[in-house]
């Protein structure tokens with residue numbers, strides 16, 4: 001059965017969650033069939049692009065091409081972005097066409113940025129295929145690419161016309177990437193509290209690919225993220241809570257030159273944030289959070305490196321605001337379901353928290 005969650009921003013869009021979804025049928029209310037290009041990556045394309053093309057063409061779409069980029073974070077670059085928009089132009093895509101991003105967060109972020117900028121913006125539909133993309137990156141409109149100077153430094157906000165999360169596609173997702181998606185699921189469960197937090201007892205089952213557990217956690221996450229995004233779409237305030245674990249996590253990703261996957265880096269980053277929550281807010285959730293992350297098969301420590309490198313990478317992270325001295329700004333947990341954001345953290349405090357996870 002398909003469930004629809006509306007993301008109630010100024011131009012609302014549906015997130016459809018289910019198994020064996022009819023993509024063309026699911027989007028027919030949002031978009032008239034027309035010319036389309038599918039962006040995918042070298043892992044996902046061979047497995048899933050054929051059925052998407054077939055479904056769209058049967059629904060009246062004219063698929064002009066399937067653009068495949070190499071799998072992995074390195075495709076979220078200006079070079080690959082340039083290549084993709086060049087190929088959109090070469091395929092003859094016009095302003096009234098649609099780009100479908102079929103893949104994980106990399107293809108979604110890259111494809112969304114291409115759709116936001118090609119001819120100053122064409123329609124965009126997200127077909128997330130990784131758990132991380134279903135629960136997190138395909139909802140909320142943030143798109144972009146990395147620069148050598150740091151992650152996500154060139155980007156835009158773009159509302160997709162629809163997000164179609166077909167849980168069947170997770171069948172081919174490697175276990176390591178499934179665990180990465182669970183990192184964001186655990187993050188949001190801790191931020192949300194309540195029934196969503198209680199559902200985190202399904203993490204083990206989800207890791208074993210129990211379909212009901214996956215469906216429940218995807219829906220919890222999509223509903224939670226939709227609610228946070230609707231309240232603060234452009235992240236001038238509360239949306240910042242979604243960066244829990246990301247201040248140090250993004251730096252770990254950059255320092256490891258993306259050998260550490262996003263969800264793994266976030267898992268270690270959340271562990272550091274839990275130490276800071278204990279130091280600054282007196283709330284010790286370290287063990288509870290560690291048990292959850294470990295049950296998802298995630299690392300709670302970072303690979304050995306000099307903390308100075310991580311601090312330097314944090315200094316380059318865009319979320320650090322200018323003009324407030326030495327302070328980093330962190331999201332911390334006062335309790336499960338009670339995040340606080342913008343907590344000033346000195347270099348020394350950050351260094352200690354990093355030390356706790358090395």
Ligand SMILES: NC(=O)c1ccc[n+]([C@@H]2O[C@H](COP(=O)([O-])OP(=O)(O)OC[C@H]3O[C@@H](n4cnc5c(N)ncnc54)[C@H](O)[C@@H]3O)[C@@H](O)[C@H]2O)c1
Nearest residue numbers: 043071104105106129130132133137142169172173177262
């Ligand atoms: N825009 C946002 O709001 C937001 C939020 C969170 C994360 N992100 C970004 O998302 C990215 C991480 O996303 P990700 O973990 O999905 O990375 P990814 O897109 O690299 O996918 C992970 C791996 O799984 C493979 N894969 C995906 N679906 C598959 C399937 N069904 N079958 C087989 N293989 C499959 C991919 O080819 C890749 O090798 C990072 O760049 C991160 O910054 C963005």
Ligand SMILES: [Zn+2]
Nearest residue numbers: 184246262266
């Ligand atoms: Zn993330």
